Amino acid sequence: MSSIKPSWSERELPAFFKKWRTDWKNEDLDPDNYLDFEGGLRFVLAAAWLFCPETVEYRGGVFLKERFRQSTVDDWFTKLGEDRNRIEVVVNHVELWGTFNNTPLTDDDHLGEELPQLALALGECWQGILSSRYPDREITVEVSDEEDGSYGPTVTFWTSPSATPFG
Template sequence: MSSSTPAWSERELPLFFTAWRTDWRDERLSPCDYLDFEGGLRFVLAAAWLFCPETVEYRGCVFLKERFRQDTVDDWFTNLGDDRRRIEAVVNHVELWDMFGNTPLADDDRLGAELPQLALALGECWRGVLSARHPDREITVEVSGEEDGSYGPTVTFCAPPAVPASG
């Protein structure tokens, strides 16, 4: 499992949260308090599928269950040959702007500006989940963002090509 140092050791609180905490006039309130006060349990339960996604194994690869379609993966194998790393990276590619297409990202809360931090958190969670589920694989989780903002933050994962055993 590929790993990096934790990216969230010095994170900033989201603007919507600091505004909410100011409205309550209590600087001790934490993001966990926000979830409780604002009835966030429903959202957290749904978010579990994002942060701890179900995976499937197919043709020697690991895929996000929600993004896996056998015929699509078979098409990628036809187009890319046996390049499992590229196939996994393409199929598992999640663009956060697309994921939150029904959410205003440029309003006063500036939620779009918070997506890079979300991508980092998602990447760390996926590293842990995939490492626990597949300890024998060298899975790499990649978090990126387009400099021009065209696609926003993305998260994907893939494994390096299998190295043939020398004999």
């Protein structure tokens, strides 16, 4: 999987959800029901930071607040010159394997197999949120899954001045 403009149009329900619905003997249950039954509000509130991240502007770039350290970004500017797009890509790079490193991804729920769908959903959210938040910039969100398996599904973004005065 590799995508510049993320699109999560081929949704498939996660294996754990299908099993849960079968266990309840009710195929009409949907993901909203799961969140309500399983006390998911705490998780959804925490996930809001992942799907709707805070950002900071610095040296002409936009960076995820959780990943931004001024000294680190300054170091990247020293190493890469004024290639702000590359610096944004590096600093804003989120590896989902790392985000969920305390979750067994190879268990019976096959959660590791669900991460590419999560990456696409995350990318779509970032695209919309960042485009709305920074209408004077072109936002490029990249969702990828390294073929060698070294990083797993990743999401990152970079910005450029808008091509037209109207965005």
